[in-house]
Amino acid sequence: MSTFNFLKMASQLDEEQGVSFQDKALTWDTAEQVQDVVDALKNQKVVHYLQLDGNTLGVEAAMAIGEGLKLHPEFRKALWKNLFTRRLKSEIPLALNHLGSGLIEAKAHLTVLDLSDNALGPNGMKGLETFLRSPVCYSLQELHLHNCGLGPEGGSMLSSALLDLHANAKKAGTPLQLRVFVAGRNRLENVGAAALAKAFKVLQTLEEIVLMQNSIYHDGVSVLAESFKANTHLRVINMNDNTFAVKGAAKMAEVFEHTPLLREINFGDCLMKTDGAYHFAEALEGNNGNLEVVDLSFNDINSDGGLVIITAMQSKPKLTYLNLDGNCFGHEGCAQIIELMAKNGNPSALQTFEEDNSEEEEDQNDDEDEEDDDEDDDDDGEEDEYDEHEHANDTTEEADEDDVAEETAYVTTNAFTTKFLNDSVTFKDNSTFAITEKPVSCSPEQFCLSQTPCTLQQFNAVEEENKLQAFKNIINQFTEDNHLLLLVFTALKCSHLSKTSKPALDLAVSLYKSTFEYALQTKQENRVLNYILLQLGLLRSEESFKSEYDLKSCRYALREAIIKPDFANDNIKNTLKVFLEQMDA
Structure with a gap:
């Protein structure tokens, strides 16, 4: 979740009334063990949210809580992350079904569902399918499924449920207004990404999409990019630690023209290379003046690509954070980038260079497996940022890399053939550039x-x-x-x-x-x-x-x-x- 939405949710919780047993480290197996939660639900007249994260919930205990939830049609936010640690795969869908059934009977109108850091997988999704299609979720605005081990199959199941939810809500006269979708660390891969792209393209209401660390390659990235274009109110895109290559970067760069409200983009550790940076710089040149946060760290970008990005940032007056660390700039390149950024209106936005991969890059062949590149990036980058508590219930593994054929941008051996300039051309007449022999006299x-x-x-x-x-x-x-x-x-x-x-x-x-x-x-x-x-x-x-x-x-x-x-x-x-x-x- 972006910093903006996290603070917004915290502020809303302060204003709303609810029940919280957050981070009690309790084990709830039986109805008796969870009686304190049930009593709170029965005794408190208004319950807008129930915060249970940081405990572990069994089937019988979930059934008891579900009964308590039936009393609260005003219920809005199910904050149930990190709730099924050490539970069997067979327990999780049953527990989710009991919780969902309670809200369905209460005829609640959910705005936030957070099940992050739970090992749901495709099996767990079975416990959500009915609930996600029900009237309770017609009002859903935020869906958080970070680090849930969904995999390609679970991603496809989720997409199908969202498409049905959208259709059901529209038919009921209450169109779905889902704004925030978070599903990082789920090993969705290309199949899961393509399935979710279908849902995104239909929804068209998303303002924040987080799909970091999902083993998505350029084919999946390209399909997602097309779906992002349909969500013109996007403010946050986080695709950190997937594998774009140049092809994927080129497709993702096309999104910027269609999303003028973007404030935060995170494409760190995406192996977009220097040519990918050129695509991004070109696309950002005349678009996205509201950008505040840009992360393009650990992307194997050389100093030329870094300078081009800095030039594109000169039209971003609201920029407060620009991370280009971990690229292949070298000492001199870093100095040049800092010097050019100093001429910007917001030079302090550029983050300190703490790591440089130039030496590493020089030792690698151009056609080296991207597997090695990604493993280096994982060791140096994203993984170090995770704290132990957040990933105590980690449900995914690191992405395996395949060889990805790259397409180089802007390169031409023919003066008038270039991918940098648009393929479509317009002539005032039928003239061409096909003069191949040097004339004796020259007009x-x-x-x-x-x-x-x-x-x-x-x-x-x-x-x-x-x-x-x-x-x-x-x-x-x-x-x-x-x-x-x-x-x-x-x-x-x-x-x-x-x-x-x-x-x-x-x-x-x-x-x-x-x-x-x-x-x-x-x-x-x-x-x-x-x-x-x-x-x-x-x-x-x-x-x-x-x-x-x-x-x-x-x-x-x-x-x-x-x-x-x-x-x-x-x-x-x-x-x-x-x-x-x-x-x-």
Whole structure:
């Protein structure tokens, strides 16, 4: 549960009336042993909640409590986490059935059900199926099933129950308004995740989703991401310690555009790699201005990916917590990230770097099993944060990793083919970029549309007095991403010659300026920054990328561009300076 919702629930409990036997460490097997709880339920006129966590409940005792619950139609919150320690699998569904039956007969209207840290499994879900489909749960707002050992089968059963609950509530004229769904540490895997995604897509009311540490890989992540898009009021997403890889990160990044109210995202220990960080940075650039908490720790992100994330955070004025620890930044990379963050409006949000995995990363091959990566992360990261009491009744094991094929983002060996820019293109005419042979004489159109670097002879062969305007006339015939691509690569063609031709340098500076003006105008600042940095060899990727351009000349022209007083803005200038200085170091 997020800090916000935890405090909110605590505040509500202070205002409400209820019965609490929390953390008494009592063993309740018989009706006699649980008589104190039953008496409290009978003697107290108003009972909004019953808090039993930290004890252990048997079948007969549960039946007695169920009888007591029948007296309270005003009942709202079943706070029953860590309640079945040392119980047999056969006992748990029977006990749950007795508790649920009592609330059904009372015709209560439940808002919170918390059964976290109970070894339910699929067998335990059988004791909840009838209850979760009943009118008692039509008013359910929060469902907490953290660390319940549901597995793929239990996750599927839960999804089916939620879908039926939604349909039943709608039919009764009281639409379900489930806001909080917590089911971390359940080994749901792809099957369970896909099943729950079906329910999420139908619910469309969720504000907080916690699915941390569930052995979900990119296939399951992708399906979940689609369901998250349907829940446009999402404020908290916690997917910590699953295995996204780049494919999963790309899909999850698409969620941000559809969830403008996001305040807290936790994707730590998800093995999203550097290219996954690029996807996140691009998606967060113009979205989610309300973000307060961002955790991308332990993700095998290199320093370039860290810098790109920092740049994306510059548009997040409410940011109070940014965790990038445990990535592969190295000492110098950490220093650069801290320096760039210092230019943000909220530099204190960046958390201290206590661990760096750069050395580890250098010793690994690119195609190494993700199993080893994840085991290292488990040793160093999430597991250390759990306290002994919270996981005394731990029902899950650590995730086993399979080989996951990764897809690298933003890499291109063809000047006009890139996954970084959108696949969909719009032309004003039927022109294409398919000029493959260098022309003897070079028109402005041939210069702009050629996919290969030009020679100085070709550059000089463009006879127009105002070459900049001639190039722009060609570029302006195209729209959207094609317009942007032509700006970028015409700038590269000119900067390719910048050390041997003053006119080419001047044109390159002007075209770089025009490129970033267009980026700002279309609100694609970080997207274009990242793409140009990659093209200039300043931004590293998981896959090797070899440019056909003279990168030293291209970077020289960029340095000349960013010292101009009217170039772009301080955010773009500072980011480019950091990467250029990194290359010079």
